[in-house]
Amino acid sequence: MAIQSEPSTNKSFQTRQSKKKFFTSKDLAGYVFSAPLVIGVLVFAIYPMVGALILSFQKSSTTFGGDWVGLANYKSVFTDSIFWKSLYNTLYMGVLSVILGVSLSFILATLIYNVPWLRWRNFFKGIYFLPNVVSLVATSILFQFLFNSGSEGLLNYVLGFIGVEPIGWFTNPNVSRFSIVLMTLWGMLGYNTIIFLAALTSVPRDLYEAAEVDGANWFKKWYYITIPYLKPIILFMVIMSTIGAMKRFTEVWLIGGTGGNPAGSLMTVVLYIYRNAFSASQMGIATAASYILFMFILILTVIMLYFNRKNNFE
Template sequence: MKNVKIKRYISWYLLLLIPMVGTLVFNFYPLIQTMVTSLQNMNGKFIGFTNYRIMFASSEFKQTVINTLYMAVLGVAFNIPLAFIIASLLNNIGRGKGIYRVIFLLPMVMSMVTVVTLFKYLMLPNEEGVFNYIIGILGFEPSLWLNGTGTARESVVFIAVWKGIGYNVILFFAGLQGIPADMYEAAEIDGANSFKKWLYITIPASKSTFTFVLITSTIAALKRFTEVYAVSMETGNPAGRLETLLLYIYKNSFSTLNYKDEGLAGAASVVLFLIILAATLVNSHLTKEKEVSADNPKRRGTKA
C-alpha cells in the first residue's frame, strides 16, 4: 500500500513539474535576462545602473511614463464603469441578450490595425471627418483628434475602450448571472426600486468581479502598444504624446534608427514591470481591504 501511495504522489508531482518548468523557462528566465541586459551596454559590457541614470535624466522617457500612466488611468476610469453599466442593462433585458452580447464582442475580433484605420477616417481633422461633422452640427469647433497634441492620447483611449469594452461587459454579465434572485425578491418586498436594488445588491455582489476586471484592465492599459503604434504609423506622433513605455522599449530593441539601445530597452522593461507589479499589489490590497470591512463592519456601542 505504501508503494502505491508513493507512486501516486510521485505521479502527481511529475504532472506539476511540467507547468513549473514551463513557467521558469518562459517567464522567469526572460525576466532575469532582461534585468541583466538593463545593466549592460550595447556591447554586453557590465555598466551598473548607468542605463537607468541616462533614462531617468531623459525628458523623452519622463514624457513616456506620463503618457503611459495618463492613458492607463483614463482608460480604466472609463472602461470599467461603462462596462458594468452596460452589463447591468443587458442583465435586465428579457429577450435578445445573446444578440447584444455578440454586438459588443464584434469589435474584439477585429484587428487593431483595422480599427485604427477605421477611426482615422472617422476622426479626420478637417470637416470631412464624421466626428467633426457631428460636433459641427451641435455647434462646436472641429477637433484635430489623433493629430492634435491635446487630443491624441484621449482619442487613442477612446479607440481602445471601444474595441475592448466587450470583454469586460461579458465578465460583468457572467458575474451578474450568479447573483441569487431571492436577494432581489426580498428587496422588492421591502419596497426597494430598481436603482436601489442595483446600488445595494448588484454592486456589492459584484466585488470579486470588479477586483479581477480592475487588475486585468490596469495591466492591459499599462501595456498599451498596438493601438499607439498603429496610430503613430498612420497619423504620426504629435509632440511625443503617444509614446508609451512599450513603444519606447520596442524602438530601443528593434528599431534600425541610431538611438537603438538594448540596455535602455531592458531598463525600461524593468521599470514597466515594477509599475505593473505596484499597481497590481495596490489594487489587490485596496479591494481586499474593502471586502474585509464590508464583511466585518465595526459595531459601536456593543460590549463583549
C-alpha cells in the same frame, strides 16, 4: 524508550509511502502531459525574464549582452525626460480607459441582463462583443477615417452640421490622448461586458426578492446588492484593465509612429521601450525600462489588493 521511538518510525514510514505514491506509474501520464506546458513556461517566460534582467545591467545593442555597467541603464532611464513624459501619457490614458471602460461596461452588462427577452439579450451580447474580433490594425485604420482632422473625417463632417470647427483628433496634442481612449473603449467594452454578464448570473435571486419585499427600487437593489456582491469581479476587471492600459502599444504606434506624435503626446512606456530597443539599438536601456514598468505595475496591483482587503475587514 520504545514508546518514544514509535512516532519517528511511523513518520519515516509515511515519508517512504508518500515518495512511492509521488512516483507511481499512474502519475507518469500527468507528468508527460504537463511537461510541454512546463517547458514552454521555462523557455518562453522564465528564460526571457532572467535574460532581460541580466541584460538590463549591461551596455548592449543586441540581445546577446555586452559590457557590464551596473545600474547605469536604470539611471539613464530615470534621468530621461522622455521616459517621464511617456509614463505620464500612459497613466493619463490608463486612468481614463480603466474608469470609463469598467464603469460603462458594468452599466451595459446590467442593462443587457435585465432585458426580458433572451433573443434580444444574445443580440446585444454579439453587438458589443463584435469589436473584439477585429484586429487592432483594422481598428486603427477605421478610427483614422472617423477621426480624420480635416473636414473629410466622418466625425468632423457630422460636427460641421452644428457649426463646430474641425477638431484635430490625432493631430492636436491636447486631444490625441483622449481620442486613443475612445478608440480603445470601442473594443474594451465588449470583453468587459461579457465578463460582467457572466458574473451577474451568480447573484442569488433571493436577495433581490427580499429587497423588493422591503420596498427597495431597482437602483437600491443595484447599488446595495449587485455592486457589493460583484466586488471581487469588479476588482479583477480593474486590475486586468490597468495591466492592459500600462502595456498600451499597438494603437499608439500605428497612429503616432515611433515618435508618439503629435508632439510626443502618444509616447507610452512600451513605445519608449520599443524605440530604444529597435530604433536606437540600446537594448540595455530598453530592458531596464521594461523592468521599471514591471515593478510599477506590480506596485499598483499590490496597492489595489491592499485597499480592497482593508475595506473588506472594515
